[in-house]
Amino acid sequence: MSRKPQKPVIPPGKPKSRPKATPAPAGWLQRYFDRITHKSTPIVPVENVIGRALVLVTAIMCFLACLALGTAWAVHRASVAWTSEAASELTLQIKPVEGLNMTDEVTKAMRHLGNVNGVVRAEPISNEETRKLLEPWLGAELNFEELPVPQLITVEIDRRNPPNLQVLASDLIAIVPGARLDDHRVWQNQVRSAANWIKWTSFLVLILMLGATIAIIVFATQGAMSSNRDVVNVLHLVGARDKFIVREFERHFLVLGLKGGLAGGLLAATAFIVARYALEQIAPRSLDGEFNNLIHAVSIGWSGFAAIAGIVAFLAILTSRTSRYTVYRYLKSVE
Amino acid sequence: MIRFENVGLRYGMGPEILRNISFHVAPGSFHFLTGPSGAGKTTLLRLLFMALKPTRGLVNLFGQDVASLSSTDLPELRRKVGVVFQDFRLLNHLTTFENVALPLRATEQPEQDYRANVVELLKWVGLGDRMRASPEVLSGGEKQRAAIARAVVGQPQLLLADEPTGNVDPSMAKRLLGLFEELNKLGTTVIIATHDVELMRLSDAPHMILEDGHLGIES
Numbered sequence: 001m002s003r004k005p006q007k008p009v010i011p012p013g014k015p016k017s018r019p020k021a022t023p024a025p026a027g028w029l030q031r032y033f034d035r036i037t038h039k040s041t042p043i044v045p046v047e048n049v050i051g052r053a054l055v056l057v058t059a060i061m062c063f064l065a066c067l068a069l070g071t072a073w074a075v076h077r078a079s080v081a082w083t084s085e086a087a088s089e090l091t092l093q094i095k096p097v098e099g100l101n102m103t104d105e106v107t108k109a110m111r112h113l114g115n116v117n118g119v120v121r122a123e124p125i126s127n128e129e130t131r132k133l134l135e136p137w138l139g140a141e142l143n144f145e146e147l148p149v150p151q152l153i154t155v156e157i158d159r160r161n162p163p164n165l166q167v168l169a170s171d172l173i174a175i176v177p178g179a180r181l182d183d184h185r186v187w188q189n190q191v192r193s194a195a196n197w198i199k200w201t202s203f204l205v206l207i208l209m210l211g212a213t214i215a216i217i218v219f220a221t222q223g224a225m226s227s228n229r230d231v232v233n234v235l236h237l238v239g240a241r242d243k244f245i246v247r248e249f250e251r252h253f254l255v256l257g258l259k260g261g262l263a264g265g266l267l268a269a270t271a272f273i274v275a276r277y278a279l280e281q282i283a284p285r286s287l288d289g290e291f292n293n294l295i296h297a298v299s300i301g302w303s304g305f306a307a308i309a310g311i312v313a314f315l316a317i318l319t320s321r322t323s324r325y326t327v328y329r330y331l332k333s334v335e
Numbered sequence: 336m337i338r339f340e341n342v343g344l345r346y347g348m349g350p351e352i353l354r355n356i357s358f359h360v361a362p363g364s365f366h367f368l369t370g371p372s373g374a375g376k377t378t379l380l381r382l383l384f385m386a387l388k389p390t391r392g393l394v395n396l397f398g399q400d401v402a403s404l405s406s407t408d409l410p411e412l413r414r415k416v417g418v419v420f421q422d423f424r425l426l427n428h429l430t431t432f433e434n435v436a437l438p439l440r441a442t443e444q445p446e447q448d449y450r451a452n453v454v455e456l457l458k459w460v461g462l463g464d465r466m467r468a469s470p471e472v473l474s475g476g477e478k479q480r481a482a483i484a485r486a487v488v489g490q491p492q493l494l495l496a497d498e499p500t501g502n503v504d505p506s507m508a509k510r511l512l513g514l515f516e517e518l519n520k521l522g523t524t525v526i527i528a529t530h531d532v533e534l535m536r537l538s539d540a541p542h543m544i545l546e547d548g549h550l551g552i553e554s
Contacts, residue, residue: 040446043437045428234424237384239414239489240441242406 043235044228044252051256054220054319058260059267061213062315065206066268066308070300072202073307079195083188090165092122092153095178105176106151112175113155118163121156150178210318217319221253221326232331242331250324257319261312269308272300336362336493336524337383342392344378352378354548356392360526362492365519367535368528370545376528377421379545380495383526384418385409397492414438417486417523419496423478425470431481432457432466438489453488460484460514475502479511487518494518496527500534508534 092113094105106124113122125133130149131142138147157163169181225232235245276299300308337360344353352375360366368376381387382394385401394401397415404412417438425434433440435457439449457463460480470478479499486494496515500508512534519525526543529535535542542553 040440041429041433043426043429043440230424231426234426234437235441236410237386237413237418237424238438238441238485239410241410244441244443 042252043231043248044224045231046252046255048224048227050220050223050227051252054217054253054256055260055263057216057220058213058257058315058319059263061209061216062261062264062311063267063271064209064264065311065315066265067271068202068206068209069307069311070268070272070304072199072206073304075195075198075202079191082191088157088159089184090155090157091182091184092155092172093180093182094151094153094176095180096148096150097178100178102151105178106153109153109172109176109179112172113153116163116168118158118161119155120158123154125152125154213315213318214322217253217257217322218326221249221323222330224249224252224323225327225330232334242328245331246324246327249327250320253323254316254320257316258312260319261315264315265308265312269300269305272304336360336397338393338395339382340393340395342382342389342394344375344382344387344390351390351548353382353389353545353550356550358543358550358552360524362524363519363522365516365525365538365540366527366543367538367540368526368543368545369530369535372530374545375548376530376545377497379550380418380497380526380528383493383495384416385413414442414489415492417489417491417494419479419482419486419494419499421498421501423470423482425473425478425481425485427469427471430467430469431462431473431477434470434481435484435488437485442489449488453484456484456488457481476504476507476511479503479507480514483511483514487523491523493524493526496525496529498529498531499527500529500531505533509537512537 092109094102094109096102097105110122110124113119127144130144130152131140134142134149142149165181165183172179172181232245235248337358339356339358342353342356343351345351356379368379370376378387382389382401383396385396385404388394388402397412399408399412425431426437429437432453436446436449436453439453440446454463454466457466460483462477462480462484465473465477465481470481473481479502483496483499486496494515499511499515503511508531515525515527516538544551544553
């Protein structure tokens with residue numbers, strides 16, 4: 001059933017007429033340079049519908065992830081700025097009491113505050129400032145003689161050495177019957193809980209988006225494997241190891257993830273810059289302080305750009321690692 | 336090199352496509368595998384390049400029992416086998432050069448190590464001026480030669496060809512047969528599956544005749 005070769009002068013599989021070319025000696029640096037600059041066509045076809053769809057989806061997911069994280073970060077920064085400002089400031093309200101002179105009451109309160117350790121500064125709010133504060137509700141023609149408007153005193157405290165606020169409040173009530181000390185604790189708690197709610201909602205949205213992204217990448221990889229079944233078969237038949245095939249697909253998906261991530265990241269950075277500009281334009285003069293906090297919170301700065309770059313890198317790595325796992329599973333299933 | 340003993344193969348719960356196939360192929364030999372359409376030639380070739388495992392019997396390739404091979408052993412063994420498919424199976428998004436060099440690229444050799452060899456091989460099969468062309472623009476004969484070049488570029492010990500002259504005219508078929516004979520003279524074992532009687536007349540190689548799932552030999 002077999003036939004001897006006519007001229008078995010060389011071992012099988014060692015063609016004599018095709019001598020092996022002697023490669024030029026190359027150092028590791030040259031080899032590395034050749035590897036990163038080689039222009040061979042990728043084994044996995046680059047341009048296809050699935051690839052384009054995955055780039056689009058990754059871009060959208062990256063944009064939304066940056067927005068979710070950016071929102072959480074901005075809210076956190078704004079709430080910290082607002083509450084830290086509020087924590088170092090108290091408001092003493094002196095209500096008009098029948099038979100008592102308001103000027104005397106203010107003087108008594110100021111004298112007491114001046115003697116309390118931990119109080120850095122106390123300053124009554126002038127009638128002019130009070131009129132401005134009440135203007136949106138009571139109009140510009142406010143007459144203090146006709147309307148019993150409480151007198152407000154802003155008190156700045158030393159946050160490192162604060163006075164005992166309960167003792168201070170009770171002492172002030174004893175001295176000035178119409179006094180009420182507001183340490184803004186209720187407002188601070190409301191701001192904190194609202195900020196926490198927004199932060200955790202943002203994180204939940206982020207986790208859901210990551211889950212959706214992973215699911216989309218798995219489907220896209222499976223689709224790519226199906227549409228490149230011929231490529232995989234040919235690679236198997238020419239003796240390619242699974243590791244090699246997986247690496248080719250992983251590289252392909254890493255590039256797709258990077259493309260989508262960069263597009264989404266750039267869009268998100270642009271959105272933050274535009275949001276800051278828009279806030280600067282609409283900020284009313286009367287609320288400069290609060291809006292400055294908000295504008296500062298929305299400003300992404302270098303740390304924000306670094307965070308966006310981190311999200312882009314994370315999504316690209318997530319894309320390549322998910323596709324790697326999916327390709328391995330596919331190759332195991334076709335063995 | 337190749338030893339089949341009482342090999343049988345069926346797809347799923349269907350009838351046996353191959354029945355009690357037994358033969359032995361020595362290194363450096365040249366064979367035609369022939370038979371009517373649907374006789375199981377392609378299935379036998381798929382057993383030979385380890386795309387299928389037999390339902391029963393022993394298939395021993397290069398001294399190893401195929402049934403006992405793990406998936407990690409297969410690539411190493413497949414590199415000893417070059418296959419020319421009837422439909423070429425060239426990848427259209429790669430150039431002719433890249434298609435031919437694919438088995439070497441799959442072994443993760445740097446391109447500079449094999450470039451000169453591949454170029455020389457392409458010239459040898461008459462595709463020296465078509466290296467950068469996509470397979471889509473190659474003629475049937477050129478595709479066939481590119482497929483042959485890809486099959487032999489890794490210097491396999493066994494070359495399998497499925498209907499290699501099915502898409503070319505008689506003169507090209509003769510040239511391709513000459514190419515296979517030249518490779519065989521250089522030491523490669525060659526098995527060509529064909530039902531081209533004219534082609535087989537041009538060579539005195541023995542015929543493995545597959546009919547109704549059984550294999551017969553005609554010297």
